[in-house]
Amino acid sequence: MAKTAIVTGGSSGIGRAVAIELLRRGVDVTIADIAGAESTARELGCSGARVDVTDAAAVEDLVGGLKADRGRLDFMFNNAGIAVAGRTDELTLDHWNRMLDVNLRGVVHGVQAAYPIMVEQGFGYIVNTASLAGLIPVPLMLPYTTTKYAVVGLSLALRVEAAAHGVKVSAICPGFVDTPLLDHTNPGLPQTEIGRLARTIGVRVQKRLYPADAVARDVIRGLERGQALIVVPSFARRAWSLVRLSPALSVHATRQATRRALP
Ligand code: NAD
Numbered sequence: 128m129a130k131t132a133i134v135t136g137g138s139s140g141i142g143r144a145v146a147i148e149l150l151r152r153g154v155d156v157t158i159a160d161i162a163g164a165e166s167t168a169r170e171l172g173c174s175g176a177r178v179d180v181t182d183a184a185a186v187e188d189l190v191g192g193l194k195a196d197r198g199r200l201d202f203m204f205n206n207a208g209i210a211v212a213g214r215t216d217e218l219t220l221d222h223w224n225r226m227l228d229v230n231l232r233g234v235v236h237g238v239q240a241a242y243p244i245m246v247e248q249g250f251g252y253i254v255n256t257a258s259l260a261g262l263i264p265v266p267l268m269l270p271y272t273t274t275k276y277a278v279v280g281l282s283l284a285l286r287v288e289a290a291a292h293g294v295k296v297s298a299i300c301p302g303f304v305d306t307p308l309l310d311h312t313n314p315g316l317p318q319t320e321i322g323r324l325a326r327t328i329g330v331r332v333q334k335r336l337y338p339a340d341a342v343a344r345d346v347i348r349g350l351e352r353g354q355a356l357i358v359v360p361s362f363a364r365r366a367w368s369l370v371r372l373s374p375a376l377s378v379h380a381t382r383q384a385t386r387r388a389l390p
Contacts, residue, residue, distance in 0.1 A: 129155040131197045133190060135180050135237060136207030138163035140306030141256060141299075144343035145204060146171060152347070155197060159189055160207065180207045180233030183240075190240035200244050205237035206256040206299075210312045212268040213319030222316050226270035231277050238285065246292040252350065253289070255282045257298045259363040262356070263370045263377060266385055267321045267328075275300075279356070286355055298356050299346055302363035303329035305336035324390065331388040333362050 132149050136142040137158030146156050150173055158164050158171070159178040168175025178185050194200045211218070211226045234255050245251025260268065261275030282298035289296050303309070309329055312322035321328070329336055337360045349357035358364050370377040 130201035131155045132202035133157045134204040135159045138167040141339050141342050142206040144339040148343045148347050181228045183236040186236040187240040194244050202252045203241035204254045205234040210308050211270045212312045212322040215269050223270045230274035234278050245294040249293045252295045255298045257300050259300050259302045262367045300358045301342050303333045303336050306339050328388045332384050
């Protein structure tokens with residue numbers, strides 16, 4: 128029986144690239160996305176479902192349905208996400224709430240639905256997409272940084288607890304990746320100057336945006352090695368090292384990098 132995987136946010140960017148890598152390895156993949164799930168699934172030759180990760184019942188139905196249909200749930204990739212960016216004094220509570228709903232509650236809903244099934248099975252792998260913004264303090268996108276730090280904490284703590292049940296947990300922490308996310312910041316919310324400049328800022332800070340298919344290959348390698356945090360590319364690992372070496376120095380370096388990146 129083929130291994131099964133659900134990839135939320137699998138219609139685009141990192142999720143889509145991860146789905147492609149899993150399909151290459153013979154995994155039975157279900158793409159779950161608020162947009163384009165069916166068409167992407169048709170294109171890639173896998174299953175697809177229109178699911179909004181902010182809807183806990185819908186996520187539970189999806190995960191429970193897959194387990195009932197296929198008899199097993201091997202991977203739950205909680206990857207769907209959006210970016211909210213702007214100076215903190217111009218952001219509204221709507222920016223914060225939307226960010227918490229999609230990037231944090233979306234992951235919580237995936238964990239709530241998948242983890243008990245995996246514990247009962249005695250196996251499974253939960254993979255949460257956080258960000259480098261979950262490891263280093265990133266200004267001008269505080270709601271985003273807040274959710275990603277939370278996803279890192281959730282993932283590491285669950286990893287400890289889950290090990291006793293044969294369930295594995297990892298978090299993905301990429302730097303700037305070349306995906307549509309950088310062009311569609313603050314979706315459905317008032318746009319900000321920083322939001323409009325997200326891609327430009329990414330290029331200025333990281334020099335070259337990392338391709339989504341490279342992230343996906345790194346993710347597969349990281350999962351094979353059972354890495355707790357998959358931090359890519361090397362720019363992200365250097366930035367993370369600096370935080371661990373000296374939080375004060377890292378705040379200084381981030382301030383300098385932000386000054387250089389802003390027009
Ligand atoms: P993307 O925009 O290409 O893909 C995100 C996908 O999530 C889209 O298909 C979108 O429709 C889906 N989605 C959004 N809201 C949803 C919802 N409520 N329910 C279900 N699906 C929803 O972006 P991406 O860069 O591939 O982002 C994937 C993940 O990677 C996100 O969690 C993001 O925060 C994270 N990430 C991205 C970058 C980057 O620079 N692009 C860096 C670090 C982490």
